[in-house]
Amino acid sequence: MFKIQEIREIIKLVDASSIDEFVYEADGSKVKLKKNGGAVEIVAPKAAAPAPAPVVEQTAAPAPAAPAQAKEEAAPAAPVVADADLHKITSPMVGTFYQAPSPDAPAYVKVGDKVGDESIVCIVEAMKLFNEIEAEIKGEIVEILVKDGQLVEYGQPLFLVKPE
Known part of the structure; x- marks a missing residue:
């Protein structure tokens, strides 16, 4: 399942971009965002057990400037x-x-x-x-x-x- 902060970050990135629709699926969870329709859809996994957090490779690079x-x-x-x-x-x-x-x-x-x-x-x-x-x-x-x-x-x- 996605954390609320992850969903907020995705919304910010999609809002700042020129794309109209964004879909992301991981471990049975799905986030679908549409700008023009104003829809936000989150589909929970069908299994009773909670889905593990998505694994994202992180580098040790220092934060770049704004x-x-x-x-x-x-x-x-x-x-x-x-x-x-x-x-x-x-x-x-x-x-x-x-x-x-x-x-x-x-x-x-x-x-x-x-x-x-x-x-x-x-x-x-x-x-x-x-x-x-x-x-x-x-x-x-x-x-x-x-x-x-x-x-x-x-x-x-x-x-x-x-x-x-």
């Missing part, structure tokens, strides 16, 4: 025109994008950096958990598509990588 304090990374000189041969690193969740593990630390990657399969490229913070995002491909960072401190949605492209 978006207002975040440093702006310089945009690439020219936008990438032909991205058909480029790989998109996408966000695996709704949350806040951070380029560095802390406000005073350098960004994990910048345009022109080489990355490997397990290279950490950013952090996406969701419900106060800081999730390290890996490149999952060998190549070169060609473009950073979001700004530090920006809210990102599930499946939203974050980086363009030229595969090796």
Whole structure:
């Protein structure tokens, strides 16, 4: 079963995003949010025993600065025109994008950096958990598509990588 604080955080994230509908299922529980309809639906598990809390991997990264304090990374000189041969690193969740593990630390990657399969490229913070995002491909960072401190949605492209 979901804790009320978890549901409140999900509502805040969905409200701040441009998505109209959000559905999350875990261990027999289901949360469904619709902005336009104004509906919030929570379905309890059918089993008599309470469902265990969802397991979320948490990193030990320090909390990044608030978006207002975040440093702006310089945009690439020219936008990438032909991205058909480029790989998109996408966000695996709704949350806040951070380029560095802390406000005073350098960004994990910048345009022109080489990355490997397990290279950490950013952090996406969701419900106060800081999730390290890996490149999952060998190549070169060609473009950073979001700004530090920006809210990102599930499946939203974050980086363009030229595969090796």
